[in-house]
Amino acid sequence: MTLERVCDDCGARTTAPAARCDCGEPLWLATDPGSFSWDDVSDSPGMWRYEALLPVGFPGGLAAAAGGTPLLRDDALDEYAGTTVHVKVEGSHPTGSFKDRGSAVGLAAIESGLVGDAAAVGTVSHGNMAMSTAAFATAADVPCVVFVPDDVPQARLDVIGQFDPAILTVAGEYSRLYDRTLELGPDNDVVFLNSDVPLRVEGQKTTVVELCEAFAPDVPDAIVLPVSSGGHASGVWKAVRELHEAGTIGRIPELYLTQAAACAPIADAFERGDSTVSRVEGGDTIAYSIANADPPSGTRALRAASETGGAVVSVTDDEIRDAQRVLATQAGLSVETASTTALAGTKQVVERGFVDSGDDVAVIATGTGLKEPPAEGSHDPVGTVGIDDIDAALGRFLGG
Template sequence: MDRLVCYDCGETYAAGDAARCACGEPLWFETDAAAFSWPDASEGGGVRLGRDSLWRYESALPAAEPGGLAAAAGGTPLFRAPSIEPPDGPRIHLKVEGTNPTGSFKDRGTAVGMSRLDGPVGTVSHGNMALSVAAHAAAAGREAAILVAEDTPDSRLAMIAQHDPHLFRVRGEYGRLYRDTLGADLGVAFLNSDAPLRVAGQKTVAYEICEAFAPDAPDAIVLPVSSGGQASGVWKALRKLKAAGLLSTLPRIYLAQAARCDPIARAFRRGKSRVESVDGEPTAAVSINNGDPPSGNRALAAARATDGAVASVSEDAMLAERERLAADAGVSVEPSCAVATAAVRDLAAAGEFDAADDVAVILTGSGYKYGPSGVDSRSVREIDRADVPGAVREIAP
């Protein structure tokens, strides 16, 4: 039977009774670790969409495989990218979450949440999570309430609105909406950033990474962090794999934040066990610009428990890394994702990694949704049709 457990104090709750413990920390689902094993590649026979998605780990999830869009979440590519590896290593393996149905890792949590919940759903988000919930609700024929900040750009609103949710631009202190909707009797189930069902779905990215390396494991997993929900899911998955005997040691978890808004990194640097809220500055890493992360303490604990770290990345380094990923690895990501590979570069320079290390980097969202509004004129050559042969020959060796 599913139950919810507090990672910090160990208090247990029945599923659905709460999202946060009485101690104030977030809860996550606990399932039987002893019953988990890597799925048989031949399981089920024939072609089943869910077998190449997160639903291959259905036995470890608090929901059953659905049909439709939710069945397509997960199963994202993982490949080594030597062209962006720093001198003397480590080996970098990119987990490209932008290939999920709506272009981000948020589809994992939304898929599991939608499969477990009935009736209308909602979320507090002005980015990837809003788009994911709106799309999955549309696919399931469900009503969706999407609460966005009043300064959300029209371009983002247009992306979300195409799925016809109930879209609310909220005036006032947007940061408090998470708590306003947490457990409130509104007739709508809110799948916010670190809801237990969302964390349960998002942990599957770590299952996919570790299964790809099995019977070995990567030395480290690096990912951006905002609310702390994704970091929590990765930590939960690694703990389960260790308990099931599928990992001998846990990969180190490294989290990356933009230096202009880095409350978790700040707590790590200061040796604190609790994250204090900060007033973040504007940053291109909009998706992780979270000065008061609801699962910040749990994310911090994940890094510490696995001998990892939390890094801050400068704005210049982040934007340069985004360009490097596109030009050298062929992967377009949001600035919020680029902090992860930029952090690998900084950590390697600081001696955290060496040439023998395998580091899996989770690129959480696609840059094709949030690309620049214009193109640098220097990158485009205007030519006549008659000049095409000569211009093309110029690039040949």
């Protein structure tokens, strides 16, 4: 079987194992949803319920734990954001983020021989994607190489290293490595599962397919998610288009993408009304894992927002902290700093009138907060008591 790839921008098609079109934009796998309906879901676990929409079926192993994430509502979040919020909890994945969906499809494709003579898998990341790729690679018994910058702290290496990939540090120009590995991968029989490559995008489709099935026969009015490279947004957009094309959903939800204000090339382009995204000089932000100054699928993500009637917005670190605090203290959810931009951004798009207060908004909480120290900082005990003073202490607690 040969996987055909298509460029959604210029329409070119190729059977080469490429991630980029000659025009420079990211390639998608050419897939056909046919007349997919919710009756066509399979009995496979998690995201593999939607095998009919994927290039490869359930491979067993760790992949059983990809997808099938919870969706929840909490009135306090509605009050905060000003609309009806449904949170998709992607942090419940085995490595704690949405990246596991794309890693699962990438490794399943390698295991099944769908991508030819792959000797190994690789990625360029020192965060969620590195952990996810390494975990799924070792579970599939495929060698894995992870390129990290040479200033990564040892603690980060240890967390990635628990899944035993070969870690290579790169001296200088780490930002050039993303594209360079995509060029070199095919000749070396290494499948680089970087964040916006066609196989990873296929896996990322399933987040929103799950969402849409949960809403069926209705459709969420809007979907809000953080954007970094644009790979996740690319998958979400591809999914809603496929579902709409198949007649599974009657309309396409508006897609809203959120960035941190300190590094917001896609939001900047959207505000200017540009049709392409340009590199920016990014500053520091607590949402470090989405601070991508030169997003490879930036233009694709921009189109996803524009063409669905959505928007790309940016939020400040204070707004991010506020949303994180609300998620933890109101909804009981520990969410990664970068991921809380989605809730902060939801509040903003309601305030700006892009989204109505009566709308059903699906907010994708892309990663767990359990892997990072709480941004809120120090939390002190309210007091110290002796064992014989517990009764009085409970009285004071309830009285105060």
